[in-house]
Amino acid sequence: MSDHGAHGAVDAAGQGDHGAHGAVDATPPVTGRPTQEELAERKARTRVPPERSGDIMTISMGPQHPSMHGVYRAVLDLDGEVIVAVRPEIGNLHRGLEKLCEERTYHQIIPLTDRLDYISGFAMNHGFCEAAETLMQVEVPPRAQYIRTIASELCRVSNHIMWLGVHIMDLGTQTFFVICFRDREYVLDLFEMLTGARLTHSFARIGGVAKDLPDGFEHRCRKVIDFLPKRVAEYERIVKHNRIYYKRAKGVGIFTADDCYAWRVTGPPLRSAGVARDLRKDEPYAAYGEVDFEVAVEYNADVYDRFLVRMKEIRESCKIIRQCLDQMPDGDFLARDAAHTLPRKRDVLRESGAMIQDFNQVFRGPQVPKGEVYRSIEVPKGEMGVYIRSEGGPRPARVRFSTPSFYHGQAVPPLVEGETIADMVAIFASIDVVLGDCDR
Amino acid sequence: MTPGEDTLQTLPASLMTAVEALGSTFGERLVERTEFRGELTLSVDPAAWLDILTFCRDDGSTAFDQLDSLLGDHLPERAEAPFAVVAHLLSHTYGHRLRVKTALAEGQALPSVTGLWPSAGFDEREAWEMFGVVFAGHPDLRRLLTTDDFEGFPLRKDFPLKGTVGGRVRTDLRGKI
């Protein structure tokens, strides 16, 4: 393209061309990892200081907009194309899920958690079950841990593939959306085979999972995870060196590690800022302590790196699933704990003990000690913390889901102020906000 | 929840150092220290809330640089201080976690920690909206998840699940449609 020189031009006022292209073309290529100072400097260079000079136009981006992240509303104050201020408004999808949890027993809450981050339903089930099991001191058998790990990683793969499709669609193309949804169908078929549902799985139970791996699942799962990394390589080949994507994503939306800590931004945006924090490695739960995988880390803290982190996470997830299938132990898929878990369905009508256990668990609920727990797990979008306070009955007294999208939605003003609207779309897509997760 | 010296051994050493530093600085303003399921909870005096959390963030031995979650709670059975605010802290340097909570009476305000961790902004707004706990010094304390003219504090135990607008006719939509 012959107009590269114009993109790099910087006028006397020091304000570069607002597409953030100035940073890419004007500086020499950076080899190695940027330091925090360099990142802060790049951020300051690519952003226009948000001063209210000239005409400010206020528009409302949302709640209905073509960007497919749900009904998030951002009231933007614009000075030309530059965003001077953002006031986010969430709550358009608020259900009162936490209040509803207080009226339901622990087993009945599991289908509610599915609908939190509905793209990765099992991961939410898993998080809640981990917290409830910590509270009730239920020991989950190893086979169940491995099945949960496989299902969580399939959720991660499905989430990141869908994220890619939606992200690229936000940037303008439709083709990638269709490609990604086609590949996601393979993972959804696996879920349908395993859990019975494509999207809202409700598969985890207190003490394990609902059913064992069906016949043929392992064979099919291996075929899918052998095939998906090749697909990811194809995505990277198309997207990574695509000139348009590079210009729209490189150097855009820099959010350093300190910003991430302050705004509680976790997951891929944090890992793209150079912080190798992954709860699967740092505080292992389920079978993550027994499998070998790398944490996906990049160092430039921009939209491009968040893409790279997620693609690497898909590959690592396939690796984890393969190891889980190889090392799958025999045994129960659900703990045998009459006070806290449901019995196996096929025993309920055959054994009186199981029938009584079923009756107690369904009609009265589990016997839970008094206390409070907070467990945090690595769901595909970040770190979800589940806080349960129990006063001793079958229902919790207070449940709080500290979901990643809630905090990422809050972090939109510091991420986006000073950027242009076009960059805002790219940035908002890269931090992966889903409103069901955000509003609960 | 039984405090006891033997159960505290399962906590990480860095957290023990941090808690000792907190204990020596604040003494009796840390009202209670409990350990349950491998997690440490400090109940503190609301007057010392901001000081303790500032120390938690800034001191080298505690170094809690991330506020993982801040939430409100309602315990109507505790008549003299029915509300609680619970903060979960995480340290990236040491990897340890802490829960700090405080008990509040009806109408008692708590200083906001948005100056320490900006992520508390939405958390405190939600706690205000759901429970009615006022956070003094919060830059923008208004409703977050419910409609702007919503009346009542939904997560309080005396607020009905189905709300105060009953029936098929949503009278709270009157004037808006």
Place this chain on the structure above:
Amino acid sequence: MNEERPFLTVRDGLLQPALEEAAQPGGRLCLPYGEAAGGEPMGGPVHFPGGIAMPVQIERVLGFGRSFSFWPLLFGLACCAIEMMAMGGSRFDISRFGMEAMRASPRQADGMIIAGWCSTKMAPRVVRLYEQIPDPKWVLAMGSCAISGNIWDTYSIVQGIDSLIPVDVYVPGCPPRPEALWQGLEMIRDRIKQSRHAYDGLRRIPARDLLAASAGEEPCAPDASSAPTPIAAPAAGTTA
């Protein structure tokens, strides 16, 4: 496919019979919509300038043409939106029916697929979007949440969007599979071919009628069942 019977009846069973009756020639609306509104009924047969009714054959041709390019509004609220997007993918391919052009602007859309629960905060916006879609328009309530609020019987969720806007087809499921949505869209296409709308004969959209009818009343007290019950009956939808 029997379009005389609805796919799913709403909980009080009054809506569909009232609409059926009103859609008959010379039909009038009875309760619960009443005559409080006044003004012209919505929908109905198209008239040429001068008051001459359009012949049915021309209307059928127009309907046939419209049914092959129904462009819904790009409006996904929650989990059902993901299945709607999967329908746009290549496996289920909504493009075979000409619907892949989901319009972002309601002015350019032919209808709405309400995919997900509608909260009271979002309700005025849903109604506004519905009203901004020009006639003729069709609405598909996708998923249990849009039909009746599903399990979210709480303080902030509208228990079924048919109390806000007239709905043509209800597609149950949580979320409905793309094949189920496809069947619902086929039913919408049948209605398009016959130029039948859910608002034929209505004087106002349901939300305004209901609010106007209750103009003098106090807000209802919450019913006793909203208090927590001492023994938990198994909640609908959970598997033991």
